[in-house]
């Protein structure tokens with residue numbers, strides 16, 4: 001468990017590093033993408049937005065829709081109350097579907113601010129930027145559908161308003177047997193909470209501990225012999 | 227007897243192993259006289275210093291053509307001659323209102339349809355007078371339970387990412403540039419947008435609190451009633467007018483300002499921390515004029531690309547300059563823990579503002595060298611430029627214009643009579659003060675000494691450093707057209723500015739020579755320190771051993 005944890009740290013750090021260094025290229029590229037002509041199939045109005053809704057195009061390796069599923073997800077601060085250290089919440093944090101299932105999500109926002117139900121990691125040939133996205137304005141309901149690919153996988157679902165994921169709006173969507181569990185999904189998995197770096201006074205601390213233990217040990221030895 | 231031997235042994239050992247770096251200097255000199263200079267760390271040979279490698283261009287290329295003068299949705303947007311420009315689609319939406327532009331423009335702007343709604347022309351003079359602005363709160367460089375890297379990153383200078391809270395226009399979609407990036411999108415930045423309304427407008431400002439702590443908006447220096455029309459509090463002060471807006475809640479403030487001027491808006495919850503966390507922005511009330519459709523928000527302050535009718539009459543250009551200071555000990559609290567209760571503990575009492583001071587100084591949300599990308603004032607000779615200056619920080623600001631003497635036309639938004647307007651080259655702004663400056667670039671030996679790259683900065687030493695390292699801080703410049711290249715980078719005659727784009731320069735990691743001891747040497751010192759501690763322990767134990775019988779015997 002521990003080794004796995006530190007492996008993940010390395011991976012995460014590596015990923016962030018890559019994201020950082022290639023930022024300039026990404027920026028230019030994605031802005032073209034975002035501001036360009038990729039907004040077909042998008043609903044965008046006073047209720048909120050639905051991005052990449054797909055009810056009929058099958059992903060590769062899916063010959064037919066395996067099942068039709070419907071989830072109703074409520075969002076708001078009320079749903080965070082039972083999760084320690086969280087402020088925002090969903091009514092459900094774990095979703096399961098068979099491979100090639102068609103999933104309809106109805107997203108109800110009970111707060112007076114925007115919230116999102118954003119799923120990442122879908123194939124980019126079918127879903128622009130690999131995501132399915134619902135965004136509901138204060139008190140509004142939006143819904144959309146997507147068809148999951150044939151592979152077993154666990155997808156990240158979150159609200160990407162700054163700090164909403166960190167403060168509770170994080171869920172996982174498991175297809176088939178699923179992939180690796182995600183960290184810090186409220187009421188599902190534990191927080192990661194990396195230890196902070198050792199303070200610079202650590203050397204001093206080592207010295208003091210050594211001093212005390214030496215005193216204790218030699219005191220014992222001397223006491224026995226005299 | 228054994229104890230005495232141990233004592234002698236311990237004393238000798240600890241004396242021998244006493245870390246030499248802790249010897250008093252006098253002893254070190256005496257030793258050096260007898261035994262020669264210490265050979266442990268020798269002065270390295272002189273070498274050419276390698277410049278840190280540039281990890282980013284000084285002035286990124288304007289791939290999307292945002293710097294150019296352009297017309298979008300019928301709005302004529304002036305060119306930006308500095309390197310980095312605001313998104314012109316957002317500017318067009320801020321002029322027309324997000325309810326009056328095409329979906330395509332909104333998508334390109336990243337704004338929601340209700341972010342800035344412009345309504346009726348109440349006085350029939352050709353511009354909308356009902357303005358409804360929706361602000362959210364974004365946390366930049368915040369912490370995460372899954373990562374040590376900050377989330378929604380916004381660097382004020384290379385590698386410097388203090389935690390921040392900012393008011394932001396209501397936007398849609400992801401908070402970052404894209405899913406693979408950890409960099410906040412361009413609408414989410416410091417400072418909070420400069421807001422512009424017209425005298426007499428019916429203004430509604432809704433705070434949609436997307437943040438996890440309670441906040442308010444207080445309109446400092448803007449004419450507003452203490453109570454709303456419905457009798458609810460409207461001053462944004464939790465001690466005086468109303469309860470703060472909780473996480474996930476919203477509240478609308480109402481104002482119809484009768485007087486004009488440069489003012490200030492900020493959160494008034496726990497003002498000792500929330501304002502300095504970044505919940506602060508400029509609020510400008512422009513004079514009422516016909517056909518005066520304003521650019522109601524200026525993202526990240528800076529150059530106003532669509533100026534008001536009144537400014538058009540008297541000035542060639544207008545800039546919003548918001549100065550502030552940051553104490554990273556306060557701002558980085560949000561990176562230390564993910565638990566809002568612990569964050570609140572630290573903000574309330576763990577951090578003591580009374581015994582702290584700032585380490586970063588920004589102009590329009592950036593410190594040098596990034597400030598050079600966005601905040602240069604680019605001018606031709608013989609221009610009249612309006613600088614609206616706010617010091618939103620906790621420390622004083624001594625704003626110095628190299629090569630120019632500017633004139634203070636307005637103080638805290640109030641126009642000064644012509645004969646009492648002060649012309650000088652250093653303007654002192656205490657916390658929260660505003661000064662409107664007229665910068666006249668006529669080469670007459672007083673107002674301007676002629677074309678060049680003239681620094682514009684805070685003259686209080688600290689103000690031009692990044693955590694004590696110069697050059698940094700709120701440095702910007704007044705640059706004449708002949709001294710700026712086509713990409714918007716100043717043509718300077720001094721040192722290569724590239725070295726300041728290396729994060730290690732400001733992390734104190736840059737070494738002017740090979741002074742770092744080798745790791746083998748560090749290990750030796752560490753072992754020696756351990757040995758010293760063990761020997762000292764032996765001495766203490768022997769002393770106790772020797773003294774014990776005496777103490778017992780006396781009893």
Ligand SMILES: [Cu+2]
Nearest residue numbers: 115116159164
């Ligand atoms: Cu949310």
Ligand SMILES: [Cu+2]
Nearest residue numbers: 441493495500
């Ligand atoms: Cu606040």
